Amino acid sequence: MRLGLGWWRPSSARFIGNHGFSIGVDDVQPGESLNQKKKITIDEGAQTLESQISCLLNKLRETAGDDCMSTLHWRNSPLIMSQCGSKGSPINISQMVVCVGQQSVGGRRAPNGFIDRTLPHFPINSKTPAAKGFVANSFYTGLTATEFFFHTMGGREGLVDTAVKTAETGYMSRRLMKGLEDLSVFYDQTVRNASGGIVQFVYGDDGMDPVxxxxxxxxxxxxxxxxxxxxxxxxxxxxxxxxxxxxxxxxxxxxxxxxxxxxxxxxxxxxxxxxxxxxxxxxxxxxxxxxxxxxxxxxxxxxxxxxxxxxxxxxxxxxxxxxxxxxxxxxxxxKIIEAGASIGAIGAQSIGEPGTQMTLKTFHFAGVASMNVTLGVPRIKEIINAVKKISTPIITTELLSEQDELFAAKVKCSIEKVVLGE
Incomplete structure (x- = not known):
């Protein structure tokens, strides 16, 4: 053992003398793949942070709105209109009385557009709620200049969506009506088309008129x-x-x-x-x-x-x-449905009319901004058009053990995707 160590000592000294051992810039230079992974991780973290901030600010407006609704007198006129369903909602009342809330542009907070800031009134790279579109004032107290500007940004998006969705939902309603217009109830309580083919044995499975x-x-x-x-x-x-x-x-x-x-x-x-x-x-x-x-x-x-x-x-x-x-x-x-009722046209109208009232793009950020669930008119279009590849394929299941996170992960891994073609 002693002879072995004595032989390795001069060999090691000669090897270090020939090759050397030093630290240079090349030793700390990251590769291209590492740079890409770092960028993806940082972007996901920034999106998650933004979504959590947006959720928190929206919750602030909801809390202020709940406090507002609880303090209003029961004979308050806007409150009466909201409760009886004639016009308005608790959100409209809370915006008039307490706080307008976070203004969103494209489903997120106001983006930077003027040298790394939203407006020249704020410092560079400012991420405060006021600098990113949060309106703390109400319509009663009046909006500041920056709050008014952010409010117009959100309002413009609503106007554009309203103009665009009219054509989208109008064409969707027309296709629904053309596809269902020949369905009616016959005297034997069955729902049939123009050629006499049975579509449903009993209308609505109970034969009752929903109206x-x-x-x-x-x-x-x-x-x-x-x-x-x-x-x-x-x-x-x-x-x-x-x-x-x-x-x-x-x-x-x-x-x-x-x-x-x-x-x-x-x-x-x-x-x-x-x-x-x-x-x-x-x-x-x-x-x-x-x-x-x-x-x-x-x-x-x-x-x-x-x-x-x-x-x-x-x-x-x-x-x-x-x-x-x-x-x-x-x-x-x-209350039993009458024979001859044009239930196909009524069904098409019951889908088309609420569709025109919906906002074109509604995104719900549940903690992580990258997991945005498409709702509203885009989802209805996917269903009616029978889109093969939907934008957000999500399956919601109810677990027997709601508190066991490990069990939920096992269930998620055990689910296999099987399409009808297989």
């Missing part, structure tokens, strides 16, 4: 409102109120009758009626339990004062129940 729907979520009837009307117009004085068993028995007899059976009413509507009366019966029982009464004697004409009071609070007489069920069935039948 005549009343309740929340497109329900055919607002049962609570109708029940209160029947209770007010058909008083129960002089009539015994029904027990829960009799209520359910009358309901089942009515739903199994000729008007409701054999396709007269859908199973979903019958289930909705049963659910409504189950809730009413729960209310009856809770009232009787609170007054410590026997539910079999409640509402009898010869009963005590407490029992009659309980019947007046939540009782239902046979006449009231009969009138309510008859009204429900007659109204339900009046």
């Amino acid at each position: 005549k729907m009343e309740g929340k979520g497109g329900r055919p009837l607002n049962l609570d409102q109708l029940f209160m009307k029947v209770m007010a117009t058909c008083p129960q004085r002089g009539h015994d109120t029904l027990s829960p068993e009799l209520i359910l028995q009358m309901l089942n007899d009515k739903l199994s009758g000729q008007d409701a059976s054999s396709g007269g009413c859908s199973d979903k509507f019958k289930e909705m009626l049963r659910k409504f009366f189950e809730d009413r019966i729960k209310m009856l029982r809770s009232t009787w339990r609170a007054l410590q009464l026997d539910e079999d004697r409640v509402g009898k004409r010869d009963s005590s004062i407490e029992e009659r009071v309980a019947a007046d609070i939540s009782g239902i007489s046979a006449k009231q129940l009969q009138v309510f069920l008859d009204t429900c069935l007659s109204r339900y039948h009046s």
Whole structure:
């Protein structure tokens, strides 16, 4: 071992003397690929920073708007217009009262256009909110000169989009109308085209006219409102109120009758009626339990004062129940789609008209600016044109374990893209 080291010592000295060991500029010169990777990383970081700043500034305006809406008097005229849906929105009110907010140009903050700055009023390379289009003033307090300029930049983009989207959505509406204009409802409740081909066995899968729907979520009837009307117009004085068993028995007899059976009413509507009366019966029982009464004697004409009071609070007489069920069935039948209805043209209009109201380009930055999701008219055009390569192919799935990030990453890696052609 000692001989080996003694032999390597002069060899190493001779090698270092011949070749030398020094650090020069070439040793720290990056390659072209490294420069490209660095540029991409910095650009992505800058985009992410910009998107996070934009999200924060938008959240500031939303918070100020919420505070504004909570402090306005309930008789405030703009608030009334916004709530009843005649004109305006909470955003318009908050811009007039509190803060106009961030002005965007092309889906991002105002770009630099005057020697590394947005306007000559700001220092070079200034990235402050005021220098990048944030308007802290409201229309009530008045905008400064720079804020007014940024506001006109955002407004110009809206005007151009409005002018361009008219042709886009107009042509889209025309194609929809031409493709669907021959669809109509026949007497057997099927939807057919001009040559008699069946497009849908039952219109909307329930045969109901959507224009005549009343309740929340497109329900055919607002049962609570109708029940209160029947209770007010058909008083129960002089009539015994029904027990829960009799209520359910009358309901089942009515739903199994000729008007409701054999396709007269859908199973979903019958289930909705049963659910409504189950809730009413729960209310009856809770009232009787609170007054410590026997539910079999409640509402009898010869009963005590407490029992009659309980019947007046939540009782239902046979006449009231009969009138309510008859009204429900007659109204339900009046809301069935009529034969000959041009539902194809109505469907085309229901897509085309909201399309003209949309902004042409709507981008939502969810944390990272490079992941912009195309919404609005461009997405509708992709769907109608059956574009093979969509601009933002995104799949949203609901995980069983929402808190496990590793599990989400595994699911993402396990998903394989398979198209219909394969």
